[in-house]
Amino acid sequence: MRLKNKIAVVTGAGSGFGAGIAAKFAAEGAHVIVADINAAAAEAVAKSINGTAFACDISSRDQVTALFDMAEAIGPVDIVVNNAGVTHLPAPTETVSDADFDRILAINIKAIYLTTQAFVPAFKARRAGNILNIASTAGVSPRPNLSWYNASKGWVITATRSLAVELAPFGIRVNALNPVAGETPLLKSFMGQDTPEIRAKFLSTIPLGRFSTPEDMGNAACFLCSDEASMITGIAMEVDGGRCI
Numbered sequence: 001m002r003l004k005n006k007i008a009v010v011t012g013a014g015s016g017f018g019a020g021i022a023a024k025f026a027a028e029g030a031h032v033i034v035a036d037i038n039a040a041a042a043e044a045v046a047k048s049i050n051g052t053a054f055a056c057d058i059s060s061r062d063q064v065t066a067l068f069d070m071a072e073a074i075g076p077v078d079i080v081v082n083n084a085g086v087t088h089l090p091a092p093t094e095t096v097s098d099a100d101f102d103r104i105l106a107i108n109i110k111a112i113y114l115t116t117q118a119f120v121p122a123f124k125a126r127r128a129g130n131i132l133n134i135a136s137t138a139g140v141s142p143r144p145n146l147s148w149y150n151a152s153k154g155w156v157i158t159a160t161r162s163l164a165v166e167l168a169p170f171g172i173r174v175n176a177l178n179p180v181a182g183e184t185p186l187l188k189s190f191m192g193q194d195t196p197e198i199r200a201k202f203l204s205t206i207p208l209g210r211f212s213t214p215e216d217m218g219n220a221a222c223f224l225c226s227d228e229a230s231m232i233t234g235i236a237m238e239v240d241g242g243r244c245i
Contacts, residue, residue: 002226004029007075009067009119011058011111012084014041017134017182020214021081021221023049028222030079033071037084058084059106061114068118079130079225080119082112082156090145101148108152112159120167127171130225133160134217135176137240153178157236164234173233175224180240182212208241 008025012018014036022032026049036042039055046053054070056063071077086107088100112133123129138146139153160176167174181202203209220239223229238244 001029002222002228003079006030006078006225007033007071008079008081008225009033009035009071009077009115010081010083011035011056011115013081014038014045017179017212017214017217018081018083019045020216020218021083022051022218024215024218024222025079025225026051028226031074033067033074033077035067035084058111058115064111064114064118067115068122072122076126077119077122078128079132080115081132081134081221081225082115083134084111085134085136087146087149090143092145093147096148104148104152108149109155112156116163120172123167123172124170129167129170129172131163131167131172131174132221132225133174133176135160135178135236137178137180137238137243140178140236140238141244160236161234168233173229175229175233176236177217177220177224178236178238178240178244179212179217180206180243182214182217206241206243207245210241212239212241 003025008030010018010022010032013022013034022034022045025032032051033054034042034046034051035054035056037057042053042055054067056067058064084107086103088096133156135156136153138150139157142150157176160174164174216239220237
């Protein structure tokens with residue numbers, strides 16, 4: 001029960017890594033606000049972990065403010081996990097559309113800016129709080145034809161480190177996780193297409209020979225957001241089976 005009596009907000013928690021993080025947090029004693037643009041998915045995950053669902057477009061300041069108000073009405077929020085993310089299909093950079101670029105900017109970058117602005121004042125007032133950003137190995141070891149996704153995750157890592165330094169005097173810790181691709185709705189987008197041959201080629205770049213799982217992410221996230229990691233801030237922990245070695 002490492003997160004007993006904690007209140008955690010997890011974005012993009014209706015599926016994939018976010019759902020795994022939400023489930024682990026709940027198992028460790030936290031009450032989890034499951035935020036997702038897909039209301040039905042948020043409700044399903046929240047019901048399975050006895051949490052609270054909230055349908056939210058996290059690229060909208062008004063909706064992020066509403067998420068903050070709802071979460072704080074339940075109790076003081078201790079943890080914010082910025083998990084929601086999108087990518088573009090692998091493509092030469094000159095062919096990526098404005099719409100795809102703007103969507104990546106909105107979800108992978110602006111949303112973290114908005115949640116930080118919404119939750120940090122309360123964290124500062126309480127001189128405590130945890131922010132965990134889900135970056136990617138793509139921000140460390142970029143893959144061809146995913147340049148704007150790679151760049152967005154590099155931004156997440158830099159923002160994490162910068163915020164860690166800025167917010168440390170207020171007792172707020174900020175960390176990131178860098179997963180390799182996993183069995184999530186984004187997997188096909190990363191690979192371009194999902195075939196046994198492409199999977200085998202992708203897995204050959206991961207020394208441990210498997211994808212990241214929601215459980216892997218939940219375990220790492222739980223550690224970084226628990227008191228066991230009270231001396232850890234500003235890191236981008238790779239949960240990648242050795243991909244970035």
